[in-house]
Amino acid sequence: MSSQQSQHEQKWWKEGVVYQIYPSSFKDSNGDGIGDIPGIISKLDYLRELGVDIIWISPHYKSPQVDMGYDISDYEDIHEPYGTLEDCERLIQATHDRGMRIIFDLVINHTSDLHPWFLESRSSKSNPKRDWYIWRPAKYDENGNRCRPNNWRSNFSTPAWTWDEDTQEYYLHLYASEQPDLNWENEECRRAIYDTAIRFWLEKGIDGFRIDTVNRYSKYPGLPDAEVTQPDEETQIAVKYTTNGPRIHEFLTEINDILAPYDVFTVGELPCTPKQSEVMEYISARAKQLNMVFNFDTVDLGTTPGDRFRLKPYGNVDFKRELLKWQSAIADSDAWTTVFLENHDQGRSISRFASDLPEYRVQAGKMLAMILGTMTGTLFLYQGQEIGMINAPLSWPAHEYKCIRSVNHVEKIREKTNNDPAALCEALKILQKVARDHARVPMQWDDSPNAGFCSAKVDPWMSVIDSYKTINVADQMGRKDSVLEFWKRLLCLRKEYKELFVYGKFQLIEQDKDLMLFAKYGAGMKSLTVANLSSETKKWEMPSSMAVSDMKLIIGNMTGALDLLGPYEGRVYISTQ
Incomplete structure (x- = not known):
């Protein structure tokens, strides 16, 4: 097997390490408690030293911030607390000046209800932009009561339809009521999206897009009722009718045609698409639609499709499989994939998939780093992952959670249980595991008040978590045993041995259910990654296909007996023979 070569064409966006920045929480430069674009510019040298090649900026566009910038009111302007359009142009140039590249979020399934397009659309039924959004008349029951067009639930656990009193119709929103869905069936609407959201930024020199909810633009014809799977709920999960619709690949081909003249790449957010065959339709190079997508099988472990807060058990076998x-x-194949465990919508990987207990946290962070750093695909890191940030503690009160999903969930529990303390306590336990807020707390730069994110004299937009006192960049910088320096070493090795770790052929090796072992082959070399996913010491053995004498340990997070792996221990071996 050592003679196997990768079939994948080498590209800069396959080899590049991508670092996602959540603007409001990264670095505040002007003392208002909100992260901003000048703050990002001030940390570009830190990112370059870390080993980052590409930065991805979460939505920074003008927005009323109902859903943290995913409700855009102007694609060609900047959310005022983040800075100006000129600041954004400086960021693009400063990133390029350091030999790095930059991608932006592309949010085009919906807009804000304050976007001029929607203001026109809702102004009257005869407005030329009426059909740019999805409007439907009311239905009526046998008693003459007004009903919504169907029983769909939005992704924020509310009805997917909102009544407009002025024009006496409902509009569709798969997210918040302030995020009306665009009507992609309207060609004029699509052309406007392409001009304002895509070409405008390509001409300013960005290097690609992370495309939000990339499979939701084409809805199922007729918008039928969803199957009733939760009889006690007013609305039903409608994933079947809101994702992977009949024209989705046509729309993505149109987008790709616009991108083709530029040296850029796309990564799509592909929710609710578990079938491999369906995913491959999006990422096959021959299809010319998307370069890669985020598959959420791993980060969705323990949750129910369409209902993040309905938890179910999972174990290390499930984690390895997904x-x-x-x-x-x-x-x-000619398809490409992503490697990630964190983003702005997920809890911290150490807390979710390993252990954030003080005695295990550091080695667990390094162990997960070794797994990710030696997997084939484009590697994505999320801000704070490189220092091993963890979830907020269980003691965090409900009012500290800011995410619209978290707020809605707590409010729903309050209403259903009449403020029952036990039910609210259980709701907080669930939030502590899977709330999106854990990724959105301020970045932990040092151990000063407010974690160095902003001045100690102001209140940050979201509270820092107490772990900043022991988990921060300043403490870990230059300290050889830190998670930060470990990530730096690992990213250097990933680049040095890119034929193995980025492009290499993969082989799973089964031993203990709590052990993850896989080999990589490429360019006449081979590697072995071995990781203990548990808090128990485990026995393991070098696979028979790999002679111990040939395999050199190039990185590990502990030192011990060859045939034993301590709690959350990981090792990477390599042979060039």
């Missing part, structure tokens, strides 16, 4: 399955799926 994390590694795309390694094999793309092996003999």
